[in-house]
Ligand SMILES: [Fe+2]
C-alpha cells in the first residue's frame with residue numbers, strides 16, 4: 001500500500017468502501033488455517049514411521065517442523081484478536097476433513113491428499129486473504145500469511161517433483177485416485193478452506209480404499225535398505241576409537257540411522273494429541289523430530305562423500321519396535337534422558353579426535369549435532385514433568401526417571417530388546 005494511505009473520498013458512503021475481510025471473518029479464517037496446519041502435524045507425525053519411501057519420509061519430517069512454524073505464526077496473531085487463541089473451528093465438516101485425511105490407504109495416497117489437494121487449496125485461500133484483508137490495519141496477519149506461503153509453495157514444489165517421478169515409475173496404486181477424490185469431496189463439504197463456498201447437499205461417503213489408521217509399531221523402510229533389520233555394529237563389535245578411520249566410518253553410519261529417533265518422536269507427538277498439553281510442547285517436539293531427520297541426512301551426506309552406500313547401513317529397526325511398546329512419556333524419557341543425555345562424553349571425545357587430526361567437516365558435523373542434542377536434553381527436562389501431569393502419571397518425576405533409565409540400561413544399552421508379549 002502507498003504511504004500515506006490514500007484518503008477515502010468524503011462523498012462515498014461507508015458501507016460501500018469495506019470490501020476487505022472484517023475482523024470477525026479474519027479471526028475465523030486465521031483459525032481455520034491454524035487448525036488445518038496443526039491437524040496436519042498430527043497426521044504427518046502419525047505417518048512418519050509408516051512411510052517407507054525415504055525421500056517422502058524426509059519431506060514428512062520437514063513438513064511437520066515447517067507446519068509447526070506456521071501454526072505458531074498464526075497463533076501469535078490469533079492471540080491478539082481472539083481469546084483463547086486456540087479454538088476448534090465451529091464447523092464439523094472441517095473437523096471431519098482433518099480427521100479423515102489420517103486414514104489414507106497408503107503413503108502415496110496420503111502425499112497426494114496433502115500436497116496436491118489440501119495444501120494447494122490452503123495456499124489459494126491464503127493468497128486471496130493476503131490481498132483482501134486491510135493492508136495496514138491487519139498487517140500482522142499479512143506478515144504471517146506471506147511467510148507461510150513462502151514455505152508452503154516451496155513444500156508443494158519439492159514434493160510435486162517426487163510425486164511426478166513416482167507416478168512415472170508407476171508407484172501409484174489404484175487407491176491413490178479415489179482417495180484424492182474423497183479428500184477433495186470432504187474439502188467441498190467444508191465449503192473449501194474458507195468455509196465460504198457453496199456446500200453440496202449430501203456429504204461425501206468414504207471410499208472402500210479407506211484404511212483405519214493404526215499407530216505404527218514398526219518403522220518402514222523402502223526396498224533400497226538391504227540391511228533394515230541388521231543391528232550389527234551398535235553393540236559389541238564397535239570399532240575401537242583409537243582406529244580413527246574405521247571408527248569414524250562407523251560413527252557417521254550410526255548418524256545415518258537417526259531417523260529412528262525422529263520416528264519415535266512422531267509417534268510420541270501423535271499419541272500426545274489425545275491428552276491436554278500446551279502447544280509449545282508440540283512446537284518443541286516438531287523441531288526435535290526434524291533435527292533427527294537432519295542428523296540422519298548428515299550421515300547420508302558423509303557416507304555418500306566417502307563412497308559408502310547409506311542404503312546398506314544396518315537400520316536396527318528393532319529399536320523403534322522396542323521403544324514403541326512403551327507409553328509416550330516413557331519413550332520420550334528414554335530417548336532424552338537415556339540416549340541423548342548420555343552421548344556427550346563420547347561426542348566430546350570424537351570432536352577432539354576430529355579437531356586434532358584436522359578433519360574439519362567431521363568436526364563441524366559433530367559440533368552442529370551437539371548443539372542440537374543440547375537442546376534435546378533441555379526439551380526432555382522441560383517437557384517430561386508436563387507430560388507426566390498430562391497423562392496423570394502417579395509416580396514422581398524422580399521415581400519415573402529412575403525406573404525408565406533402569407529399563408533403558410538393561411534393555412537398550414545392552415542391545416537385548418526384549419519385546420513384551422502382546
Ligand atoms: Fe540426533
Ligand SMILES: [Fe+2]
Pocket residue numbers: 261292340372373376
Ligand atoms: Fe537428539
